Amino acid sequence: MSSDKASCSGGDVRSLHVEDDTAKDEEKKEEKREEEKKEEKREEEKEEEKEKEDEEKHDDKVIEVGDYSNMDAPSSLKSLCRYVETTILPEDKILEFKIDKEVFGSDRDTFLLPEDITQFAGMEEIGATVVAVYMRHLHDVLKQAKMCSMVGFIDPATVSANSGTVAERSRLVAARLQKTDGEQIFMMPYNPGRHWILLIVRAKKETVYFLDPLPGHRVVDEEAKNIVNSAIKIYNSHIGRAGRKAVIWKTLSGTPKQPSSVECGYYVMRFMRDIIMDPSLAFENTYAKGNQEASYPQEAIDEVRNEWAETVFQFIK
Numbered sequence: 001m002s003s004d005k006a007s008c009s010g011g012d013v014r015s016l017h018v019e020d021d022t023a024k025d026e027e028k029k030e031e032k033r034e035e036e037k038k039e040e041k042r043e044e045e046k047e048e049e050k051e052k053e054d055e056e057k058h059d060d061k062v063i064e065v066g067d068y069s070n071m072d073a074p075s076s077l078k079s080l081c082r083y084v085e086t087t088i089l090p091e092d093k094i095l096e097f098k099i100d101k102e103v104f105g106s107d108r109d110t111f112l113l114p115e116d117i118t119q120f121a122g123m124e125e126i127g128a129t130v131v132a133v134y135m136r137h138l139h140d141v142l143k144q145a146k147m148c149s150m151v152g153f154i155d156p157a158t159v160s161a162n163s164g165t166v167a168e169r170s171r172l173v174a175a176r177l178q179k180t181d182g183e184q185i186f187m188m189p190y191n192p193g194r195h196w197i198l199l200i201v202r203a204k205k206e207t208v209y210f211l212d213p214l215p216g217h218r219v220v221d222e223e224a225k226n227i228v229n230s231a232i233k234i235y236n237s238h239i240g241r242a243g244r245k246a247v248i249w250k251t252l253s254g255t256p257k258q259p260s261s262v263e264c265g266y267y268v269m270r271f272m273r274d275i276i277m278d279p280s281l282a283f284e285n286t287y288a289k290g291n292q293e294a295s296y297p298q299e300a301i302d303e304v305r306n307e308w309a310e311t312v313f314q315f316i317k
Contacts, residue, residue, distance in 0.1 A: 072123075072298075073121050073302070073305065074302050074303075074305050074306035074309065075306075076306050076309040076310050076313065077120070077121050077305050077306065077308075077309040078121070079309070079313075080117055080121070080309045080312055080313065081117065081118060081121050083316070084114045084117050084118065088114050089114055094111050094112065094113050094114070095111070095112040095113075095117075095312065095315065095316065096109070096110070096111050096112075097110050097112075097315040098110065099132065099133075099136045100136075102139065102148075103135065103136050103139045103153055104132075104135075104153055104154065104155040104158075104176070105152075105155075105175065105176045105179055108132065108155060110129060110132065110133065111129065112129060112130075112133070112312065116129060116130055117312070120305065120308065121305075123262065123263070123266070123301075124262060125194065125262050125265065126196075126265040126266070128155075128156040128157035128160055128189075128191065129157065130265065130308070131156050131189050131196070131265055131268065131269060132155055132156060132157060133308060133311055133312060134269045134272075134304065134307070134308045134311070135153045135155075135156075135187070135189075135272070136311060137307050137308065137310075137311040138153070138272055138273060138276060139153065141273075141276060141277075142276055145276070145279065147276065147279065149181070149183070149184065150183070150184060150185070150281060151184060151185055151186075151187065151275075151276055151281070152176070152179075152180060152184045152185070152186045152187070153186065153187050153188075154172075154173060154176050154186050154187065154188040154201070156188070156189040156190065156191065158172050159172065159173060159188060159190060159227060160189075160190055160191040160192070161191060161192050161193050161223065162193075166223060166226050166227055166230070167230070169227045170226070170227050170228075170230035170231045170234065171231075171234065173188070173201070173227060173228060173231035174230075174231040174232075174234035174235050174238070177201065177203045177231060177232070177235045178235060178238050180203070183204060184203075185200050185201065185202050185281065186200070186201040186202075186203070187199075187200055187272050187275070188200070188201055188228075189265075189268045189269075189272075190221070190224045192221035192223060192224060195214070195264050196213070196264040196265045196267070196268040197210065197211065197212045197213075197218075197220075197221070197224075197264075197268065198210075198211040198212075198268045198271050198272065199211075199220075199224060199228060200275075200283070201228060201231075201232070203232055203235050205248075206232055206236075206243060206244050206247050206248060207247070207248045207249075207250065208228050208232075208247060208248070208249050208250070209250050209251075209252050209283070209284065210249060210250065210251045210252065211252050211255050211268075211271055211287060212251075212253075212255070213255060213256070213257060213258040213263065213264050213267035213268065213271070214257065214258060214264065215257040215258075215293070218251070218253070219251075220249060220251075225249070228247065229246075229247050232247050250284070251289075252283070252284065252287035252288065252289075253287075253289045254286075254287045254288050254289050254290055254291025254293065255267075255271060255287045255291075256270075256293070256294060256295055256296045257293055257294070257295055258295065259295045263301070266301045266304060266305070267296065267301075269304045269308075270296055270300055270301060270303075270304050273303075273304060273307075274286075
């Protein structure tokens, strides 16, 4: 009997040891978990600290970039860059405005990003919105000179590469050509991909002029050609004219030539400005082959950049 008790109590002792070990294991696991949590927290804090440092570095960087006094840009453009830095960036805003339908044939909701402005200030490559904003300024110039019936504009964003099928873009160009008595010329900056050219469409004469700021023998992008040829066909059927067999394309190779690979957009803007500053619109002679092949002086480009910045300021106020 007593031996039974003994064996019983021995079992109890063993089970107590096991329980004790289990409890210790649990304790160790708990400690390990706690340690892991602490480690995780430390890692998180380190990460946060690093992010904070990076942000501070970035802020410093913005401040460095923000010293516009030495920037080689017109004063209005420097002011615009300061406005971007002090008002647009801190509030995480973009510039949003409407270009009236009289410029491109329909209202254009326009969004300028901070980088559009800073890239323009730094003479970097520019996009269709930047070019469209300048065309809005040129429309004002035409209005003052009472030349709106002579020159119209086609929105570069609606026709350039990757903005729809050739058929869709042809219809948009045709719709624009139809809103005229036919005597108007239409300026159409076009970007086939990382390069700007200028096409001038004279629908009534079924003639298109091609101006390219790059030196050398330049040929018209096939897609641009198809878009305009189709648009003129649609225009012809709209006015009930059979039209000639093929549209006449003329290359005006005597334009000023860009000095490197990034100025094309600025040159196309300056081409448009120079053309409308001559009320006789004698651009065909001005840019005929063998004429001025030199580059524009920087002052001529800065004149355009200054007018662009002043136009943007009009939208801000």
